[in-house]
Amino acid sequence: MTAFPIDDVRAQFPALAAKGAEGAPIYLDGPGGTQICAPALAAMVRHLEAGTANSGGAFRTSVETDAMSEAAHAAMADLLGGSPDEIAFGPNMTTLTFAVSRAVSRDWREGDELVVTRLDHDANVTPWLMVAQDRGMTVRWIDLDPETGLLRIDALPEILGPRTRLVAVGGASNAIGTLNDVEAIVRIVRAHCDALVFVDAVQSVPHVVTDVRALGCDLLVCSPYKFFGPHQGVLWGRDELLERIQAYKVRPASIHPSARRFETGTPSFEGQAAVLGTIDYLETLGARFAPDDATRRERLRAAMLGCHAYEDALGERLLAGLGTIDGLKLWGPPTVRGRVPTFGVTIAGHDPHALSEALAAHDIFAWAGNFYAVEAIARLGLAESGGLLRLGLCHYNTVDEVDRVVDVLTRIVRSASAR
Structure with a gap:
């Protein structure tokens, strides 16, 4: 090795x-x-020095900005195992989670139920508690065993019901490091109800291979500044789900066929450039462990396995x-x-x-x-x-x-x- x-x-x-x-x-x-890694810094400076612009213009700086942004979305998709249209950037995970919580809960009603955990960062708890308060919903909790630091997922089937609308869980604990078995949690949810599964992967993405398809979740968020990049948040959402979610946006930008409907306002293009530089760094690291003909996704996977x-x-x-x-x-x-x-x-x-x-x-x-x-x-x-x-x-x-x-x-x- x-x-x-x-x-x-x-x-x-x-x-x-x-x-x-x-x-x-x-x-x-x-x-x-x-x-932050040097390739991320260099990419951010390079984008700003070459001339930045807003999106959608016919002139050079706008065209180049759009091309860079597309590349950044594709790079994050390769890291997470999704597709570029399933990726949205935001200022941070918390802001994205609040935005998603408002959008997915439009049709939820009094008496519906949400599930959160005693292990999560509050950014994956309070947004859902506030939805429950606004809608008159019931909140149910996956408990934490203080002795082992593990979630009591054995009790999850009893918590779920026909009116469970969403289960919010973390990939890993930011306090005690517990790596949750998200795949098992998703399997339990799918077997007992028709709820969405929202994953806060802020602490797991920097340390383990992330494959949203294998996890089977519906929505996942992470933070590039927790994995050697700039202050950004990233949302991944299953494309067929995103097609039916109406995000809160201004009218000219309200219709978008991808996750980018959650990119409200002008994004930090320099931040996206730095994320692209971060993925380049991880890909270069992964090339040391992967075959010469490996794809970027395979090199990123090799990097994370090597780091782990x-x-x-x-x-x-x-x-x-x-x-x-x-x-x-x-x-x-x-x-x-x-x-x-x-x-x-x-x-x-x-x-x-x-x-x-x-x-x-x-x-x-x-x-x-x-x-x-x-x-x-x-x-x-x-x-x-x-x-x-x-x-x-x-x-x-x-x-x-x-x-x-x-x-x-x-x-x-x-x-x-x-x-």
């Missing part, structure tokens, strides 16, 4: 070259937003190190199996925010709190104690960084205990 080219990968991220008081900073904040294997190795090393720290508790799956490399921990007697600040003093960047996963943190019983310290790995982290994190965190805990 081809060794993972970590040195070449890191060379593609300008932010990793920065120097702090103790050397290069360690970025463990990826679940909140990764660093490398991140698993880093995660195993981190978990081994964390296991030596007195009082540390890992929340969620106990190994790298069934999770993405996002590790939510608590340490007895230590406030998570204080730990985050102490790590920051050593140029180790990690978040603490609830990360908008308010239902999950509450279900874990951590809402009153400051939530979690979150350590998030991705494919540009290194073994040396993992060892340094464990060493620094160990010293922080021992120093505090000695006072």
